[in-house]
Structure formats: C-alpha cells, structure tokens
Amino acid sequence: MTNNSSVLRFVSEMQALVDPDSVVWIDGSESQLDTLRALGVKTGEMIKLNEEKLPGCYLHRTKPNDVARVEDRTFICTRKEEDAGPTNHWCDPQEMYERLYDIARDSYRGRTMYVIPFSMGPIGSPLAKIGIEITDSIYVVLNMAIMTRVGQKVLDTLGDSNDWVRGFHASCDIDPEKRYICQFPEDNAIISVNSAYGGNVLLGKKCFALRIASFQGRNEGWMAEHMLILGLENPKGEVRYIAAAFPSACGKTNLAMLIPPEYLRKKGYKIWTVGDDIAWMRIGKDGRLYAINPENGFFGVAPGTNAHSNFNALESTKRNAIFTNVALNLDDNTVWWEGLDENPPKHALNWRGEPWDYRAYDKNDKVRTAAAHPNSRFTAPAVNCPCLSTEFETGEGVPISAIVFGGRRAKLAPLVYQSRDWVNGVFIGSAMASETTAAAAGAVGVVRRDPMAMLPFCGYHMGDYFRHWLDMGERLGDKAPKIFNVNWFRTDKDGNFLWPGYGDNMRVLNWIIDRCEGKVDARETAIGYLPYPQDIDRTDLDMDVATLESILDVDKAAWEKEAAEITEHYKKFGDRLPAQLADQLAGLKARLAELD
Ligand code: SAT
Ligand code: MN
Numbered sequence: 007m008t009n010n011s012s013v014l015r016f017v018s019e020m021q022a023l024v025d026p027d028s029v030v031w032i033d034g035s036e037s038q039l040d041t042l043r044a045l046g047v048k049t050g051e052m053i054k055l056n057e058e059k060l061p062g063c064y065l066h067r068t069k070p071n072d073v074a075r076v077e078d079r080t081f082i083c084t085r086k087e088e089d090a091g092p093t094n095h096w097c098d099p100q101e102m103y104e105r106l107y108d109i110a111r112d113s114y115r116g117r118t119m120y121v122i123p124f125s126m127g128p129i130g131s132p133l134a135k136i137g138i139e140i141t142d143s144i145y146v147v148l149n150m151a152i153m154t155r156v157g158q159k160v161l162d163t164l165g166d167s168n169d170w171v172r173g174f175h176a177s178c179d180i181d182p183e184k185r186y187i188c189q190f191p192e193d194n195a196i197i198s199v200n201s202a203y204g205g206n207v208l209l210g211k212k213c214f215a216l217r218i219a220s221f222q223g224r225n226e227g228w229m230a231e232h233m234l235i236l237g238l239e240n241p242k243g244e245v246r247y248i249a250a251a252f253p254s255a256c257g258k259t260n261l262a263m264l265i266p267p268e269y270l271r272k273k274g275y276k277i278w279t280v281g282d283d284i285a286w287m288r289i290g291k292d293g294r295l296y297a298i299n300p301e302n303g304f305f306g307v308a309p310g311t312n313a314h315s316n317f318n319a320l321e322s323t324k325r326n327a328i329f330t331n332v333a334l335n336l337d338d339n340t341v342w343w344e345g346l347d348e349n350p351p352k353h354a355l356n357w358r359g360e361p362w363d364y365r366a367y368d369k370n371d372k373v374r375t376a377a378a379h380p381n382s383r384f385t386a387p388a389v390n391c392p393c394l395s396t397e398f399e400t401g402e403g404v405p406i407s408a409i410v411f412g413g414r415r416a417k418l419a420p421l422v423y424q425s426r427d428w429v430n431g432v433f434i435g436s437a438m439a440s441e442t443t444a445a446a447a448g449a450v451g452v453v454r455r456d457p458m459a460m461l462p463f464c465g466y467h468m469g470d471y472f473r474h475w476l477d478m479g480e481r482l483g484d485k486a487p488k489i490f491n492v493n494w495f496r497t498d499k500d501g502n503f504l505w506p507g508y509g510d511n512m513r514v515l516n517w518i519i520d521r522c523e524g525k526v527d528a529r530e531t532a533i534g535y536l537p538y539p540q541d542i543d544r545t546d547l548d549m550d551v552a553t554l555e556s557i558l559d560v561d562k563a564a565w566e567k568e569a570a571e572i573t574e575h576y577k578k579f580g581d582r583l584p585a586q587l588a589d590q591l592a593g594l595k596a597r598l599a600e601l602d
Contacts, residue, residue, distance in 0.1 A: 007031045007033065007123075007158060007161055008123075008161040008164070009166065010161065010164060010165070010166050010167070011166065012166075012168045012170075013123075013138060013161070013164070013170070016138065016140075016172055017029070017121055017138075017140065020119070020140050020174055021119060023107055023110060023111055023112075024110055024111070024112065024113055024114035024115075024119065024142070024176060025111075025112045025114055025115050026114035026115070026117055026118055026119035026142070027114075027115070027116060027117060027118060028118050028119070029118070029119045029121065030118055030119070030120050030121070031120075031121045031123075032120060032121065032122045032123065032147060032150075032151070032156055032157060033157045033158045034151070034155075034156045034157015034158055034159065034160075035157065039147075039148065039151055042144050042147055042148060043064065043148065045144060046064070046144040046145065046148065047064075049144070051066060051143075051144050051145055052064040052065070052066055052144070052145065052148070052328075053065040053066070053334065055329075055339055055340060055341065056338055056339040056340050059338065059340050060323075060324060060325070060327070060340055060341070061324075061325045061326070062325050062326035062327075063323075063324075063325065063326065063327045063328070063329065063341075064148070064327075064328050064329070065328075065329045065330075065332065065334055065341060066145050066328060066329070066330050066331075067330075067331060067357060067358065067359055068180075068202055068203045068330060068331060069180045069202070070358055071180065071182045072180050072182070072185075072201050072202060072203045072206075073203060073331060073379050073381055073447075074203065074204075074205075074381045074444060074445060074446055074447045075187075075203075075204070075205040075206055075212065075254075075445065075446045075447070075462065076182075076185055076187065076201070076206065076446070076447050077446050077447070077448070077462045078095070078447070078448075079095075079185050079186055079187060080094075080095060080186075080187040080188075080189075080462065081094070081095045081096060081097050081102060081186065081187070081188045081189065082094040082095070082096055082189050082191065082217065082465055082466070083096065083097050083098065083099040083102045083188055083189065083190045083191075084096070084099070084190075084191060084192055084466070085098075085099060085192060088467065089466055089467055090466065090467065091464075091466060091467030091468050091469065091470070091579075091582070092467075092468070092578045092579065092580075093461055093464065093468050093578070094464070094465075097188070099190050099192070099193070102186075102188055102190075102197075103190075103197075105186075106186060106188060106197045106199055109176070109178060109184050109186070109199050109200065110174075110176040110178065110197075110199055113142070113176045113177075113178045114142050114176070117142045118142065119140060119141075119142060120140070120141050120142070120143075120144075120146075120147045121138060121139075121140055122138065122139045122140075122141065122146075122147060122150050122151075122156055123136070123137075123138050123156060123157065123158075123160040123161045123164070124136070124137050124138070124139060124150055124154040124155060124156045124160060124210050125137075125154065125155040125156075125159075125160045125163065126154060126210055126214060126215050126219075126286075126300035126301070127286065127298050127299075127300045127401065128155070128298070128399050128400070128401045129155050129159050129160060129163050130163050130401065131298060131400075131401025131402075132401060132402070133228075133286055133288055133296075133298045133300075133401060133402075133403055134298070134300070134401065135169075135170075135171065135214075135219065135222070135300070136160055136163065136164050136167075136169070136170040136171070137170055137171035137172075137173050137209065137210060137214050138170060138171075138172060138173060139173035139174075139175060139209045139210065140173065140174045140175065141175040141176075141177075141207070142175070142176060142177050143175070143177050143202055143207065145202060145328075146175060146202070146207050146208065148328060149204075149208050149305075149328055149385050150208055150210060152302065152303040152326070152327075152328065152385045152386070152387050153208055153210060153211060153301055153302055153303040153305060153385060154210045154301065154302050154303075155302050170194070171194045171195070171196065171214050171218055172193070172194060172195040172196065173195075173196045173198075173209035173210070173213070173214065174195075174196070174197045174198070175197075175198045175199070175207050175209060176198075176199045176200075177200070177201075177202045177207075178199050178200045179200065180200055180201065180202055181200045182200070184199065184200045185199065185200040185201050185206075186198070186199050186200070187201070187206050187213065189213055189217045189218055189465055191217070191218055191221035191222075191465045191466065194218065194222075196209050196213040196214060196217075196218065198213065203330070204305060204330065204383055205305075208305070210300075210301070211283075211284070211301070211305065212462070212463055215230060215284045215286070215300045215301065216230055216231075216232060216284060216460070216463035216464075216465070217463055217464070217465035218465055219286065219300075219465075220460070220463065220464050220465045220466065220471065221465035221466050223286070223474070224466060224470065224471070224474045227288075227289075227478075227481075228286065228287060228288040228289075229285075229286070229287045229288075229474070229475075229478060230284070230285075230286050231249065231251060231284070231285045231286075231287065231458065231460070232251050232252075232253075232283065232284060232458070232459040232460050232463055233249040233250055233251045233258075233281075233283075233284065233285040233297075233409075233459075234249070234250050234252075234258040234259070234261055234262035234279075234281055234282045234283065234285070235247060235248070235249050235262070235279075235280035235281040235285050235297050235299055235404065235406075236248050236250075236261065236262050236264070236277055236278065236279055236280060236395075237277070237278035237279075237280060237395050237397065237404065238275070238276075238277060238278075238512075238515055238516075238519055239274075239275065239276040239277070239278060240274070240275060240519075241273050241274030241275065243274075245278065246407045246408075246519050246522065246523075247280070247297065247404040247405060247406050247407055248406070248407065248408045248409075248410055248515065248518065248519075249285045249287070249297055249406050249408075249409050249410070249487070250409070250410035250411070250412065250492075251409075251410070251411050251412070251435070251438075251458050251459040251460070252411075252412045252413060252440070252459055253413055253414070253440045253442075253443065253445075253456050253459045253461075254443060254445030254446065254459075254462075255307050255381070255443035255444060255445040256412065256413060256414050256440060256443065256459075256495075257494065257507070258282050258283055259282040259283070259304060259306040259307070259311075259316065259319055260315060260316045260319070260507075260508060261511060262277075262279045262280075262281065262282040263277070263279050263282070263316055263317075263318035263319050263322075263391065263393055264277045264508070264509055264511060264512055264515075265277070265317055265318065265393075265509050266509060266512040267509050267510060267512060267513070267545075267546060267547075268546065269545050269546050270512055270516075275512065275516075276393070277393060277512070277515075278393055278394070278395035278396070278397075279318070279388075279391055279393050279394055279395055279398075280297070280298075280299050280395045280397060280398055280404055281297075281298075281299025281300075281301060282299075282304050282306065283301065283304070283305070284299065284300055284301055285297045285298070285299065286298050286299075286300050286403075287403070287406065288403070289478075289481060289482060290402070290403070290405065292405075292485075293482070293483070293485040294405045294406070294482075294485045295405070295406045295478075295482060295485075295486070295487055296402060296403035296404065296405055296406070297403050297404055297406050298400075298401065298402075298403040298404075299388075299398065301388070302387070302388055303385055303386055303387050303388050304319065304322060304384070304385070304386045304388065304391070305383055305384075305385050306319055306383060306384050306386070307381065307382070307383060307445070308329065308332050308341075308343040308346075308378055308382045308383055308384050309343045309344045309345050309376070309378050309380055309382060310343075310344070310345040311323075311343070311345065311346070311384070312345055312346050312347060314508070315345070315508055316508075317392075318391055318392050318393050319384075319386070319391075321390065321391070321392050322384075322386040322387070322388075322390040322391045322392075323384040323386045323390075324390070325390060326386075326387055326390070327384050327385060327386045327387070327390070328384070328385040329341045329382070329383070329384050329385075330382060330383045330384075330385070331357040331378060331379040331381070331382035331383070332357060332377075332378040332379075332382045332384075333351065333354045333355060333356050333357060333362060333377035333378050334354060334355045334359075335351035335353070335354050336351070336353040336354055336355065337351060337352065337353050342354060342377055342378070343377060343378035343382055344367075344372070344376050344377060344378055350364035350367075350377065351364070351377075352364075354377060356376070356377050356378075357376075357377070357378050357379040357382055362377050364377070379444075380444035380450075381443075381444040381445055406487045407487055407488070407519065407522045408487050408488050408489070408490055408518050408519065408521075408522050409431065409487045409488070409489045409490070410489075410490045410491070410492055410518065411431075411434060411435045411438050411458065411459070411489070411490070411491045411492075412438075412491060412492040412493055412494070413438055413439055413440025413441070413456065413459070413493065413495075414440045414441040414443070414493075414495040415439065415440065415441070415453070415493050415495060415496070416441070416495060416496065416497045416501075417496065417497075417564065418493075418561070418564050418565070418568060419491060419493035419496075420493065420496075420533075420536060420557055420558050420559060420560065421492065421493060421494075421496065421505055421514060421537075421542070421554075421557045421558055422490060422491070422492045422493075422514045422517060422518065422536075422537060422542075422558075423490065423491055423531070423533055423534040423535060423536045423537075424488060424489070424490050424518075424521055424528060424534050424535040424536075425488075425489040425490065425491070425534050425535075426534055426535070428476075428479035428482070428486045428489060429476060429479060429586055429590060430489075430534065430590055431479075431488075431489025431490075432472060432475045432476055432479065432489075432586075432587065432590075433587050433590035433591065433594075434489065434491050434534070435457060435458040435475070435489070436457045436458070436472050436475075436587055437455065437457070437568075437572045437575065437591075438455065438456055438457055438458060438459065438491075439453050439454060439455045439456060439571075440453070440454065440456050440459075441453055441454075441495075442454055446462065455571075455572075455575045457471075457472070458471075458475075467579075467582055468579060469579035469580070469582025469583050469584070470582060472579075472583070472584050472587055473582075473584045476584055476586055476587075487522075488518075488521060488522050490518050490521075491534070492511075492514060493557075494507045494511060495507075496557045504553060504556065504557050505557060506547070506549070510547065513542055513543050513544075513547070514542065516543065517537050517541055517542055520541075521535070526541050527541070528541075531560045532560055532562075532565065532594065532597035532598045532600070532601055533560055533565065533594065533597075536558050536560070537558060539551050539554050539555050539558055542554060542558075560601075562598060562601045562602075565594075565598055566595075566598055569591065569594055569595050569598060572591055572594075573591065576588065576591065
C-alpha cells in the first residue's frame with residue numbers, strides 16, 4: 007500500500023516485536039470493513055443489532071475493569087522530567103519503551119496485526135495531520151474508521167514524508183495492573199497496552215489530537231484544544247463560530263448539537279455542528295483564529311441522550327454506529343440506556359452482558375445496577391448528524407468569534423460572564439474547575455482544577471501551555487476571539503438545577519455573540535463582565551427574574567475562597583507560571599477586596 011520507508015520500517019519493527027499470525031493493512035474500503043464486521047461478530051467482539059431499526063449498527067462490551075480513561079496510568083515521556091510538568095505522570099522514555107515492549111512482546115501470537123493509516127482533519131487539509139495506528143483489535147479498527155479518515159488515500163497523501171505519528175496498541179490481557187497509555191511527544195509516538203476502551207485505544211483521539219498535538223502546536227505556533235466547535239446562524243443567515251472547552255461528560259456534544267427553543271427557531275436561528283470534542287486552531291491569512299475538527303465522528307456519552315436532550319446526537323446513532331457498554335434489548339435486538347426513554351426493556355442484558363432487571367436500578371449505585379455503564383458511549387459517523395455544518399469538510403477551518411470555558415460547578419460560577427480581555431480570559435481558563443464525572447476512572451463529583459479542560463490532555467508543562475495561550479493572544483491582537491465562561495450546573499439548596507440547560511443554552515450563546523459584536527451592554531464586576539438580567543432572553547422560559555439574578559451573582563466570600571484555592575493551584579507551576587497570570591490573580595483579589 008505504500009513505499010514510505012519510515013512507515014514500512016515501523017510496521018516491520020512492531021511486527022517483529024509482537025509476532026502476529028498475519029498483517030492486514032486497512033485500505034478504507036467498505037468491503038474490507040464489512041469483512042472485519044463479520045469477523046468481529048464471529049469472534050463475539052461485536053453484536054450485530056436489528057438491521058431494520060439500527061442498520062449497520064453494532065454493540066461491543068469491554069471488560070468491566072476497562073470502562074474509562076485511566077489518568078493515573080497515562081504518561082508523558084519527555085527526556086527531561088520537568089518538560090512534562092507537575093500535572094502529568096512522567097517516565098524516562100527509554101525506560102518506558104523497554105517496559106512497554108516487554109509487556110507487548112509476542113502478544114499478537116495467534117492474532118492479526120491491523121495497520122490503520124489515518125488522517126486527523128480532512129485529508130490533505132493544511133491543518134490536518136497523519137498517523138498510523140497498529141492494533142490487534144477489530145473494535146479499534148472499526149471505531150477508527152468512524153472517528154477518523156482511514157485508508158489508502160491517507161498513505162497517498164503522506165507520500166514519502168516522515169511527518170506522521172506512530173501509534174501502537176496491544177490489547178494483551180486487559181490487565182489493569184499492566185495498563186499504560188504513554189505519549190512520547192519528542193518522538194511523535196504513542197503506545198497503549200492492556201486496554202481496549204475508547205480514549206485509551208482510539209489513538210487518534212486524546213493521545214494524538216490532544217496530547218501529541220498540543221506539544222506540536224506549541225512548537226509550530228498553533229493550538230490543539232479540548233473544545234467543541236459550533237456555528238450559530240442568525241435570521242439574516244450570518245453564521246458566527248464559537249469554540250467551547252468543557253471537561254469530559256459535561257455536555258460538549260449536547261451544546262455542539264443544540265436545537266434552539268421554538269421561538270428562536272421560528273425567527274430563523276440555527277446551530278451547526280463542526281465538532282463536539284476537539285479543535286485544532288491556527289491563525290489564518292486575515293489574522294483571525296481558524297478552527298477545524300480533526301475528527302470524523304462522535305464518541306458521545308450514551309446515558310441521558312434522548313430526543314429531548316440531544317435529538318441530533320440520537321439521530322446520528324441510528325445507522326452505522328457502534329455502541330459500547332450499553333444494554334441490549336433482547337425483545338427487538340436494539341440498545342437501551344438510562345435516560346433514553348421511560349420504558350426500560352423488560353428483557354435485557356446489562357452492559358456486562360448479564361440478565362438485567364429494571365426494578366433493581368439504584369441511581370446511587372449505577373455501575374452495579376444500571377443497564378448501561380455511566381460512561382457507555384456511541385461512536386457515530388459525523389455525516390449522520392442532521393445539523394452537521396457545511397464547513398465540516400473545509401480544510402481551511404472556520405473563523406472563531408468566541409472562546410467559551412465552562413465546567414460543572416453547583417455553586418459559585420455564574421451562568422455566564424465575559425473576561426476583561428484575552429489575558430484575563432487565559433487566567434479564567436487556567437483557573438477552571440469542575441466536578442469530576444464517570445469519563446475517567448476515580449471518584450465522581452469532586453471539584454478539581456482542570457485548566458482549559460486540558461488537565462488530562464496537555465502533552466507538556468502546563469505553565470508553558472499557559473504561556474503559549476498568552477503568546478497566541480499577542481499574535482492575534484485585536485483580532486483575538488472574545489473569551490467567556492459559562493456554568494449550566496448551578497443548583498439550589500436541594501440540589502435541583504436552576505438553569506434548564508440543553509436548548510435553552512442558546513439564550514446564553516446569543517448574549518455571547520451580541521457581546522462579540524458590541525450589540526449589548528454588560529455590568530463590570532470583580533470577575534469580569536456579567537449580563538444585565540434583562541439581556542438574557544426569557545421568552546417562553548418558566549423562570550422568574552429573581553432566579554436568573556441568583557445565578558448571575560458574584561458572592562464576595564465565595565470568590566475570596568476561590569481566589570485562595572487558585573493561589574494554591576498556581577503554586578504547582580512554580581517559576582513556569584507566567585507572571586501575567588500571577589498579576590491577574592492579584593488583580594482579582596484586589597477587586598474583590600473593594601467589594602462590600
Ligand atoms: O474516552 S474518551 O477520552 O474518548 C472520552 C472522554 O473522556 O472525553
Ligand atoms: Mn472529550
């Protein structure tokens with residue numbers, strides 16, 4: 007399939023290491039993928055679903071010990087420890103290569119080695135990058151064929167270039183004690199062993215498009231961010247683009263595919279999806295920031311996805327999709343998850359493949375009693391999405407008007423506020439915090455600092471990453487996108503959400519765009535610019551102005567506590583923390599002190 011000597015050398019070296027029975031190059035043809043689907047069904051890796059109701063769809067179950075990303079087993083292997091920074095696990099590259107090769111040696115015996123050439127971004131786009139993933143998992147091949155552009159065309163575009171990322175995955179025994187997800191940014195290499203789940207093994211996604219790409223972006227002057235990209239169309243037909251960073255499982259897919267409330271739809275407002283998880287952004291010829299989505303599909307959280315919460319995502323899963331760790335409805339051979347509808351199947355197998363009784367469901371112990379695992383996922387082709395942007399395939403990317411940060415904060419952070427300027431926006435992003443979710447192994451619901459939603463995904467020292475953001479702002483000057491922060495998750499004293507979220511978030515997006523265009527005033531506060539309550543449109547919304555005001559507040563004592571926590575958070579970065587950010591923190595404290 008290729009004469010590229012660097013690719014051929016990599017493949018033969020890995021082949022010698024793992025000793026497969028055979029080697030199959032993925033050419034991207036439907037006929038080859040069909041053969042693999044059939045083989046996956048035969049080996050039990052894939053379950054074919056109802057061809058009438060879910061054409062081309064499959065269910066896959068992972069081992070119960072292998073259901074989420076594993077941050078404590080994820081390493082950035084730079085030659086110097088300090089270059090990985092205080093927020094990443096580090097190991098010496100030589101030592102790690104040896105350890106991983108020992109684990110993977112001969113592990114493909116009796117198995118097939120699949121070689122997947124893939125492109126992150128439209129093939130041939132100036133913003134795209136190429137990788138090769140080697141794997142022994144049909145599930146990985148089939149998912150990569152949805153999430154990225156794969157096959158011969160990629161190798162043709164690569165030609166004899168050596169500029170590509172080496173990805174090597176070995177399932178081994180799915181032994182959690184020997185599980186490692188390792189990035190070698192200085193070698194453009196990724197090695198993942200002993201997992202077969204999503205973000206751990208679809209190496210184009212978090213490993214390449216964020217960890218390796220963030221490192222490349224810093225060196226080459228661009229940005230790889232954990233952001234959705236959406237286009238907001240107004241009644242005049244003008245489209246403005248927003249990139250938004252939220253931690254995993256905080257609603258990026260829902261926001262990216264939002265359906266505006268009816269009164270706005272009638273006026274002609276629309277949302278177009280460019281991406282739901284990752285944005286690669288570069289400064290364009292006109293000096294503005296342009297973004298592409300490097301992916302070709304959506305790897306979305308299934309539970310909670312329904313026709314109301316995300317109609318477009320649900321539609322996207324109706325053909326040629328792969329479901330991971332959801333329940334199997336035995337009555338009609340379809341899938342089900344908590345929150346899909348109010349009718350749990352009477353005869354079903356849960357995500358572990360065991361008979362499931364809906365009466366045993368306990369929302370406080372979902373992993374054990376739920377039909378679907380809380381981090382169960384769908385892998386859906388982007389072309390299925392009814393609101394996919396016409397710009398999705400344009401290699402040049404879309405111009406970004408606003409960057410939005412956000413997290414899950416039951417208290418404190420208001421519904422929306424705008425940063426004072428770019429540097430202040432970088433400060434807000436660097437101090438971001440969110441309550442943890444099931445997307446990563448570990449405790450759920452604990453507040454942790456997650457700068458720019460990149461804590462698990464930044465491939466180098468986070469202090470240098472903040473500096474890179476500041477440098478980008480300097481280069482962008484007055485063409486820089488405006489920076490905002492949102493929080494859909496404020497609760498009352500009983501834990502009920504105060505803001506309806508979902509489609510109603512459009513009301514906030516409209517305020518954001520109006521601010522970018524200088525069409526609406528705002529109230530200057532200690533933390534930034536907040537909306538006047540009357541400027542958040544409440545048409546058809548069952549919410550009184552007092553409730554809205556309560557989530558547009560700045561509580562002095564709570565923010566002073568927050569500032570103290572940010573001070574602690576900043577200490578981690580030592581002298582790599584840019585002085586401008588320390589100044590920003592001091593400025594916030596000074597403004598808070600002036601409040602009464
Ligand atoms: O498992 S993934 O990393 O692909 C999804 C996520 O955690 O955002
Ligand atoms: Mn994500």
